[in-house]
Every structure is written in C-alpha cells, then in structure tokens.
Amino acid sequence: MTMRSSLYLAASYLIASCLITGAAGLSPVGAQEQTFKKAVADDIFSDHPSMDRNAVVMPDEDAQPVTPFFSERPIGDASLAQREDGSWILTGTTLRTGTRHGVELWTSPDRQTWKNWGPAKIEGEGIVPGDVSERYLAPSLTVAGPALYIAFSDKTGCARIAGGMAAAPGGAFAASPCLVDGASDVSLFVDDDGTGYLLWGGGSIARLNEDFSALAEAPRVLKPDQALFAEHSPVGKDWPVRTHIGKTGAAMIRDGDRYILAASEVTGRLRTATDDLFLAEAPTPYGPFTMRMLAVPHGGGGSLLKLAGGALAATYNPRCEDGFAMFCEQVGLVPLERAPDGRLRQSASVLTEDSAVAGRRPLVTSETMRDPSVTLGGDGYYYLVGTLDGYGYHRPNGGVKLWRSADLETWEEVGFIFEWQDMGYDFGGNIAELWAPEIKWVEGDKTFYLAFSVMERGVGGKTWLYRSTSGKAEGPYVNTSGSYFVEGIDGFPFEDEDGLYFLWGGGSIGRLNAKRDGFDGAVRKLVDLDGDAVGYEGNGLIRVDGIYFLTGAEWHGPLRTHGTYDMMYGTSTSLFGPYSQRRLGAPHGGHGTAFRDRDGQFWYTMFGNDPTAPWRMHFGLVPIDIGDPTSIGVPRLGDARH
Template sequence: MKQQLVALGLFFLLCAPSTVFGIEAAASANGRTLVASDSENASRGSSVARQPPAKEHESKYLYTRVEKLLDVPMIDPAITRGPEGAYYLTGTTGTMDTEGLVNFAVNDGIRLWKSTDLKNWVDLGLVAPRWLVKATLEDLHLMRTSQEPDELQGLLSPEIHFVKGQVYLTYSLKPCGTGLLRSRSGKPEGPYEDLGLITKRGKDPSIFVDDDGTVYWVFGGGWIARMNQTLTGLAEPPRLIQPIDMREGITPGGQILQVGTSGAFLFKKNGTYHLVAAGIHGRLGVPCLDTFVATAKSLEGPWSRRKLAIPHGGQVTTFEGPEGQWYATFSGVDSRAVLRERPAIVPIDWVEGVAYWSSKGEPWPWKRPQVITEAWGWENARPISSLRFRDPIAVNGRDGYLYATGLHLYQSHGRNTCILKGQDPTGRIPWECVPLAGFRTVDDIPWFKDPGSPGAFLVSIAKISWARDTFWITFSVPGGGRTLRSESGTMEGPWKVAYDPGERAGWMWPRIPIDDYQGRLYGRWDTGLWPMTSDYSAIDRSAPPPPTEPGYKPVFDKRLEGYRWETVDGSSFIRGDVPAGNVYKIDGKYLMIGGAGWHGDYRAFGTYDSEVFWAHEIGGPWHPNRSVLPHGGHSGIFQDDHGGWWFISFANDNFLPDMHLLRCLPIEIRWMGNGYFISPKHKPENPYRHRPRKLIPTGPAPQPAYPVVNLPPNIRVDDPFILLGPDGVYYLTGTAGTDNDFQNNDGIYLWKSTDLTNWLPLGRVVSLGGEPGGIRQDDPFGPLHYFFSPPDSLEPRYDRGIISPKLYYIAGEWWIVFSLSRQKIGLLRSTSGKPEGPYELWGPEIASRRRIFLADCGWGPETNTDSYYFAFDPSLFVEGNEVYCVFGPGWIARLTPDLTAFAERPQLLQVEDDLYAGKGGCQIFKKDGLYHLLATNEWGDTIERTSKELLGPYGKPRIIFARSEGASIFFTKDGFPRLVASSPLDRP
C-alpha cells in the first residue's frame, strides 16, 4: 500500500490541479435520481469542441515510416557529400548463410553508390575488394584461446572521406582493428591502396577534419586521436570522449560514462562539435540500438550530457542535403527497428528541448518525429481526436461504435467532459465527443467542488468497463469520485450512481467493476480487489475470498476491507507513478495490461510503456509476462466488431509524434500455456532473429596459472566468488539461476566451508521477493522490483536477477556488492553483523531517506532507468582506509568513507595492450607491491595484468585461466592465491 500511496503522490505532483484530492471530499449521490442520458444532453446542445472533418484530420496527422534507399542488405550505412556536390553511399554488406540470415562479417569488400538527389542511386560496384587489405590475425597480437569462424572475411563499417584533395575509405576488421584505404586515382571509384592498420583494437573508424586542417581518427564508442601528416598512423594515443551531465542532483555514480559503445562519428556545425555514437538502450523493454550525441565547443571538452538523437539509428553518419536540410543515415539492426538491414536516411532537426527536459541553449540533432523508425505499425496509427487525454481506456460499445476516455487535460478540455465515440480505430476518421456519463461539463456534476484554479486537469481516473451485462463509468473530480452504471445496458445510459466511496475515501476504493469466470462481482483499483454486493452499492464483507491458484492464500487488507494483489516473485506491477493495469478475461485466464513502466533514460529519453501480467484466477497471484506494450503507459485494450484486439496509447513520451493524443494499434493476443503471446498485427518485413555467438578453440587450453577450486556439481552458480572470512571460514556466493537461466533468479545464496571441499548451504541470504530476507524499496521507483533488458546484447530479453554478487568483510562489517540485472550496481550491508544477514540496501540517500544504487544513471527520485552501459560485474578493492568499486570493462571509482556512494566520477583503468581491460569480470588484488588486474576477454579467457600504480597502466598480460567465462581469485589461509570459475568450455 505504501508503494501505491507514493505513486499517487508523484502522479499528482506531476499533473494535479491546485486542490489536493488524493483524499476526495465526496458529496453523496448514491441512490439519487438518474442523471441525464448522453442522448438527452446531446439533444439540447453541448459545449464540447467539435472534431475537424475527416480529410482535414487525416492530413493534419500524416506520419510516414523511414524508407530504404536501396534494396540491398546493408548495415552501418555512411553517406558523404563529395566536393562536386554528389552524394556517396557505402556500408557493410554481407553474405547469406545456411540459416537464411545475412552474415555481415563476410563480404567481398567495399561497395559504393552515387546520387545527385538522394533518391536515384548509381551502383559504382566493388571499389575496394577485400584482398587489398593485407592484415592478418597475427598482426593483431591477440591473447586468446578461441575465435569466431568468420573472422577476417570482410571489410566492415566503411566510410568515404574527402580529405585535402584525396579520397579515403575507412574500414574495420573482425575481430578488431581499424584501417585506411586511399584512392590511387583521386576518384571515389578508385582503385584503392591499403595504408594499413591505424589501430589494432577497436572498430567502426571515421575521419574528422577540423577547421584548421587537423585530421582526427575517431572510432569505437568515442575514441579520438590526431593523425600524422601522411594519414598512415596516429600522432598521439587515443583518448575517450566522455559526456558530463551537469544537472543538479546527479551523483558521480549517475554519470553516463560514454556517448556510445560503437559507431562514433564526429562533425561540426555552427562552431559546435557533435559526437554521435551507437549504444544499446533499454527503451520499450527490449534492447534498442539507438544513436546518441554529445556536444562541445572544444574537442578537449567539456562535453554535454549524452542525449538521444535517432531511435533505432545505431551507427550513423550525418550530412547536409539539398536546401540545407540535414539528414542521418539509418539501418536498423535491433528487434524493434521498422526497417532492418537496409540503407535509409531520416531528416534531423536541431532542437534545444523535448518534453520533460531542456538543454538550455545547447541544440542537438533530433530525428523528425513524423518519420517513424519504430516497428509495430505506428505510422498507421493516427490520433483518433485532437483532444488530449492521459491514462486512456477504450471499449467496444456493442452498438457499432467504439468509446474511449481518460484523464482530461485542462488545456485541451477546459471544463468540458468527454467520451470519444467513433468507428475507425486507425484515426483516419476522427471520433466525436459525447458527454461523460451524461454530464456535459464538470459544473453539471452534483459532487463537483470548484477548486478555483483548475491546474492540469479537473476530470481524472475516468474509466469505462463492462460487467454484469452493462457498462460502467468511474471518474473523479475535485469533490470526489463515483462509479456509475448504465441502466439500459448501453453506452447511451441513462447513468445512475452505483457506488459512492464516501467522504473519507482515499486513493484506494473499488472504482472498476469486474466479474470473474465464476460470475462473482468484484470492484478493483490498482492492486486492490473487493467482493461487491450484486448491485455494486457496497463491499460484500460476508463474501468468501476470491479464487486463487492452488496453495496461494490471498492477502486481506483490514484497512482497505479488501484483498491485495501480489506477484509470484515480488516484482512490481508498475515502473513509475501510476496504478496497476486494467484486467481482461482472455482464453480462460486473466490478463493485466496498463501498469505504466518507464524504460530507458527515464522521461526525456525513455518510453512510457505498459507492463503485462497474467493470473489463473482473479485472486492471483499474478505472473510477470516478461513483456511490455510499447508506449502504452497506463492504458488498456479493446476488441473491434470482428474480434480483433487493439491497444490504445496516449503517447506520453518523446518517441511518438503528437504527445497525449490517443491512437490505437492492432495486436494479436493468445494464451500460450505459461503466459500470453502479444505481438503487432503489422509484421516486420525482416524480423529480428537472435544469432548466438559461436566460438571455436584455437588449440589446447594452457594450464591455469593458479590452483583452481572445483565446486561440487550440486552447487549451480555462475560468477562464483570465494572470501576467506575473519573467522577462518570460506564463504561462497555467485549468480543463482532459474532453470539454468542465470539472467533470472530470486536472490543471493551463500555456502560456507572450512576445507574448500565440503560446502554447507546457508540458504538464500538475500531475496528479491517480499518474504523474510527480502530487500525492499516500497515506492514506485524501486528498481529491485523491476525487469530490465540486457545492456550488451540485442537479444529481446526482459530479466530480473541479482547478478555476480560478491561478499566482503570491510571495517568489521559484511557487505555484498552486486549488479541488478546488469543495469545497476548496488551495495548491501548486513544488519546483524553476520554473513548470512539480513541485508539492507546501502547507497546514496535521497528523498524520504530512501537508498538508491551506487551506479545508476537516474536523477533524483527517477532511478528506474536502464541506460547505464557498464553497470555489471562489480567487485571491491580495499587499500588502507580506501574502498574502490571496479566494474564493467575496467572502470574504477573510489567510494565515500561510509560506502554510501561513489566519491568521484569513475575512471577507466589504463592497459597497455588494449582500450579496455576486458569485457567484464574485473577484479584487483595487490601482491608483492604490484597491483594485479583480472578481466575476462571477448573470448572467455581470464587475463591478468600488473601495474605499479592502481590506475595503471597495466601491462604484461597473460592468460591465467582459459575459457573460464569469468574467474575470480581469493587467498587461502596460508596466503596463496587460488581461482574459482563457473563452468568452463574446456578445462584441462
């Protein structure tokens, strides 16, 4: 309940009128005479605004989807305007594999196209065959014991550049390395010669020429270095461009550390440098490869906050087209891109703000909203009305019409009330507005109390439902809320007040009627469920508990005089500031849709989606469907006259045009035995298919450099970590799994041993559920309750688990550092002084004395974000009185003395042979005066490097455990180091 009350407070804070009606003063109208019907009100005129004619409405909301320039399989398209004014297009082409997928690592070289109008393209052919490049795997000096089968079989992510009268093609190789080709003829068509490798690490190279003629090599996610005069190498070591978020309240752990992780491209406009790069972003509840940008007045910085520029854009280049219009290239590769693996362009405009955020005079490129880059058919979903609503609901009126309403935004509605009525859910023909339950204006509502200043809305929580063979409407106004029943069984009314919650009613009362499959009538709102009398006039206190799954007992809340819904795993029904979703009976089960969830970089650059749950019985418990409806927010679904399902959205984010205008999208819903399959009716032309990475050994694995502790087969953990405690006992923890899925679990488990052979289970010491041992955040912004998508894979996943936990004993207390679903880094403190806990979340303290995470890009209370690239694989290193957190591919940050936060912005550990220490699994220990840095490389080997300084540079790399997929080190009682690792691919 506390969680929902906080949600209510935040909801009203965002959009409430000046009067506070979380506790509604209700004027009794229960049992009064019938109010007027909609048809009666319509006959005597209405002040509700009329909708524009169909043609005017359709032309006003004209959306288009991004269209391909060529029907050629291509990713990473790059367009450059030549000195003669023509446009040149290149990109990564590929070869069809045996599974029917295009493998873009395999091609015959670099191809080029030319256009004078960006519409008609002339194929210039294969201008740079692959055989031109002489680099070999040996030239890369890689330390590894496995490789992928398609390495060095193509030239990747090429760009064409015109520099000082010469023509160049950049390229990268798989597995790594960047190089440069130069045209021997001085023409784009070539022929070309290879100038060799520019870097042996990194990928996705580009060239930037500054106003003074200095040439820079830009690559990876934002690495930059000045080139030598001949452009055959670098004149300085590469440095990483890092954005800085200057918003007040951002902690060092809240800083986004890179603009992107791949596809960097640098350009200058009006004296400002723009670095764009691609990065995986958890919008929509799936990994999206978006394009981000940071700006600066100097290449030395400071660089601005990272901002989103092109949703699903991935790796792009930008250029000025005809008549001064700027464009960015586009070729989607993630599962939600409307166009996948084909070259395209999108128009971009320079903006200084979007909804929920302003850059305060720092313009950045922003995709034109009316050009849709997202799948599911949003280009066909026009607004059904020009009136603005929030939190909509829609129903089939069973009279040939569809009806929709929601919270009325005052700037759009004024004092009028409205239910939209129409027949075309596509929005080509606008819906008309009819009075809400017969009331034309709020002044016609008997219990309305004029607040003086209306604020953002006067009509809220407006819902339409169907139960007991009739329609019901519930809504609130200043003065109270009521639930009304149609006496005719139709949407025409007349309407009578069926339930009056009374003057002392607060947020939670039975607002929405629903009957179960057994025919029993209930009232519901948020997570509350109340058995009701047959006429819905009162709570039925004598009714038996609602039916539930076998073995589950519903929770009765005495204060509410009703039952509280729960989830089976302690996860949250919402990811934001609104109530749980609306409930529908489909295929013999119960489907909940509309618990709003922010995904991505919260409000400005995130999406407002609908969480999805299901239950076997109306009493619960509720199961996460592990999917969301994009842009749904707090909304619902409805059926058309043909039985087809639609969901309604009010576009409460910056990634659909025309915010707060209602639109409908056709979807498919069917029960699959253990959840609902929900997908769009508009199917993608080239659907995403996840291709797992394949590794093959390069030879026998070397012996481990340290003795290895082998865990017994009954201990199934990933990322195992062993600590020798002050009591002389070894403690083991690691990532637990559910059915061998180590991305999802229910908490942290602990074992202890005195001999490293026999392990005694201590059980689950930290739980993600609500039972004893659970760590809770009882508010709507408590990320421990949430599912997240992965930060480093495009596989559509929605996971919840504590990943790579590690136990430490520091300053007389027990601590566990962990990653939450690889999206946040948290710290737990034992409140008992014992390793088995219980534990509490420890971190920065914000409003209401709530603890948040050490590493989390959230701002203020908005910590339910999933856009922090490197919040995974944390470990702690203690030296004297200082404690450091090491995480991701090699970032390090000193903690404050009380361990509540990062004391400084994280720094990247320097390594002599690479850009990063590894892909993860970083750990530091000190021995014989040297710092030892462990990390897992791209191929699953554990690498050790040493340095005389904590921050590096670390050198003398060696493989200490081959194909371990992440090993950790600990010291035994006699002071010797040992390794422990999860299931290796090939252990000698």
C-alpha cells in the same frame, strides 16, 4: 500515473531545453510546442517527456517508412559518403555471405544501382594484400575534397587510416602505421581547415598530425558537459545520459559552427535490443557537449552526412536483434531536422519503427488527454474519458469529461459528468489533481461505473467509485461509498461471471459487495509467476475465451529521458493468477484500456507518454490481436487498420 513515478521524474528527468546550449542562431523547424496551464511552483510535470518539446519523433500525416537503398549483401556498421560529383560510396562490416576480408567498397551514381569494387587495395606495414585473415570490422569512409580515407581497425586491433582517391575506389590506399592499439569502431573527421581527428569506440578522440600518420596529442573521451547536471543529477537507468553519448560507432561532422558527435547504443527501449543513434553538439571538436539526444530510434551504428544543400542525414542500419527495426542488415537514409529548441531528430517525413503504433494518429486533438478509457455501452455507443488539462485538473476546476462515438473514428464531446461533487472528503488546502478516470459499462447492473483518482501533493493518492443512477453514460453519478473507495490510484472496475471486481494500484483486487460500497471478502494481489506486478501502474483486465489478460504500464530503457512507456500483460486461467511472466503488448501503450468492439476486434487505448511515441498526450487507438488464446499481438506497420 503514480506518485512514485512522479517523484522519480522530478529527481531524474532533465529538461530538454538545456540539451542545446549556445545554440542561438539555429533555425528550428518541425512540431510546435504544446501549451498547458501555467505551472505552479512545484509542478513536477513541467518538463514531462510527453510534452512535444521532448519529442524525438513527430511524424507528418503522410510520413513514410524508411526503405533500404542497399540490400546487395547483409552489412552492419554502414558508412556512407558522398563524392564531389554527387555520387555515393559505401562500406560496412560484411556479414555471413560473400567476401569477408579487407574493406569492401560499393559506389553508386543514384543510391539505386551499386557497383562492387571488392576489397579495397590497402597497402601498409603488416598488411598482406588479399590475405583472407585480414578481417576488418566497422570500417568508415571520409571524403575530403578529392581524397577518400578509410578508417579501420586491423586484425590486431590497431586503429589505422588508409588514404586514396575518391574517384578511384579500385586504386591503391596507403595505410598509416598503428595509431591506437585496442581500438574499435574507428572513424576519421576532417575539419574545414584540413585538421584530422581520429575517433573510436563510443567517443574517444585525438587530433592527428598533418599527414594522418600519428596522433598529435593524448586521447581524451567526449561526454556531455557535466555542468548540465549540476541541479538535476540523473539516477538509476537514466545514468548513461551523464557518462557518454553512446557506446559504439563514434563519428563526427561539422554543421556551420557546431560539431556534431554521433554514437550508437543498444538501450532496451520497447523491451527489446533497440539499436539507437544518439547525437550531441559542441562549439569545438572537444566540447563542451550538450546532453545526448536520441536522434534516430532503431538507426543502428552508421554515419552522419551533410547532403547537397546543407541538409543533414544519418544512415539507418540496425542489427536484427532490434525487434522493432524497419529492416536489418540493409542500409537506408534518414533525413534529420531541428526541433523547436534546436535539437536534431529524425525528419517528420519518415517512420523508423515497425509497429502498428508508429504509423497511427490520435483521434481526439481538441485538448490534451492521458490515461484514456473506452467502454462499449449497452446502447451500442463507445464512451471515452481520460486525464485532462495537461496532467490533471486541479481542484476545484474541471472534472471528468465524456466523449461518445458510434464508430471509434469520430468522437463527440458530451460534456462534464463529474465536477468535484459528493466526494465526502476534505482536501484542506492541498493541491489536488484528478487523474486516470475509468468508465465501464457493467452488464449485470445495467449501468455505468466511473472510477477516478485524486493525487494530493504531499499526501498521496486515493480513488473514488461512482455509479450512474440513470443507466446512461452521462449520469447523473453518485458516490457508492460516501467518500474515497480505496487508498492508491488507477481504479478499474472489472465484471466477471461471479460479480463485479475492483482493481487498482499495482494489482490489488477485490470483489465488490452487493451495495457496491465495499468489498465482499479479502483483497488480493495479482502477480506473475515470479511474484512481480504485471505493470507498476494502470492495470486493467479483460477475459477472452476463459483466459484472463492482466495489462499494465511499465517504462523500458533509459526511463523518462529516452525510454518507452509500454503496455505489458500476463495471462492466467484464474482471475487471481498467478499470471504468466509479463510480456510486451502494445509498444508505447502504457496506461490504457483493452476492449472489444462490436465486430469482435480488440483495441487498446493510448495517449503517448514517451519521446518516441508518434504523438503525445492525445487519445488514440491501437489494434491488438488475441488470435492466440494466451497472447496479445500488435500488427506491424503495414497491417495496421486506418
């Protein structure tokens, strides 16, 4: 954690509790909110995304990956509707194989076997039945009683609606004249009173006349209520939370007295083209809408449904460019649930991300932990430390606590090994928080080293280095330098063949002298081939078969609103680099430590710092693969160990 990230958070992150305005009467289900020590007046972490109340995914122990119910043909922009008899009807943009003109329809009694009706028989001005040049993109379906409506954009870019009978998908559909020119991703919403609304793009809307043959009003664009941003105006990559709900595939349904608007956007979470589904809610079809909420990560452009019994669900139909989607160009269904504050998100019963991280569970849940560090000691045990008490103990409380494990599964609490002693520094009356402890067994010295950082509000961060005088992980520890060791945070001791090094900040490194109370030679900066830092915080190092792996933490996507806090890495044959261009290592891994266990398996520690991590602020492990001598790989969901 850095002051830079903390100040940015204070300026840009918008509290999730105001996502649902006027949502009284909702019945929240799902995860319980985490509780932390009472925040002080200037607590910049009071609404950090790692808190459970901001969670987008909170999988149950037995959560299962979403599976496709339709794979007859690759399609995108899937639209699924349920008919009055409970059977299903599906359409979408047909891709590459088979018929590509018109609007293809499929029906199924059970979402298991599908009957293809071929291109719908759409009749209307300018439409020639069977004309293979009639390529319609992103058609959508709406069932209103016995009627079935197909909304589409014709080959000239005109938004149109074709009406027919839901019981007769092979029958004729009468198309309206052009409703809007230059429209894409067209959909129809029919309210409970029969009023129809045309939606298109990422959130344009207009009410239709009684027979849906023309607009009854001027179009308007739906976006979050700007009053929600009066006190906290988003900046930088967070700006989209203010300007729109999504960029494509706008669609609407009604849930009780709330109108739910869905739209999709490729956000760049996980450093890939994440194809995500966003939602917002309002008391009317026109708003005022809540801030957008990421509801189904990797959900793609699809449709919302109200199922029998009133449950809500969304189709899952991501594009193949999304490197962490569970599948692509097929169609699945994701049940939705309400978070404790009323936000809609994917159900805890389902997993929608294909990574080993998504299906894992934390290993220590007795208290919160951030920035976990694990080392294999000379005695054969694994030792763990991390940032505790929410976002760090406030001086003079607490300190650094130690856990021990023989198997990386069961962790025994040893107790505090540092409690604000022998620091050689006067904090005055400043608020001081203890962050990012790092424990390291150093074979050459036959003892453990402990580094940790203290952030002083209004002053900045400093890092201390302590050494165990007993050779044991529990200490006692003494300060190697008599005061703080370096200015900056996130210290990391690294043992190489020629001595012990100290890495901190965004890549500063120096070799320690024999007394370990200072540096022997110049301090250097580790950068990649472009001169950039490999992670702006939380750097670590391992060496495998002569290759140095420099890890670090970065945010990707819409930062702390919906982004991911990922582990990045670069490689080099030289400790001082330059390192290869940074690449994604462990998704959601962020600030952690890479290490090798007794059996040769590599692991990365993780604590969950973003809303789409499978847990938040608890210690867990992610298996990583360094089979390729210059790359870090993370197995897919089905390959993850325990």
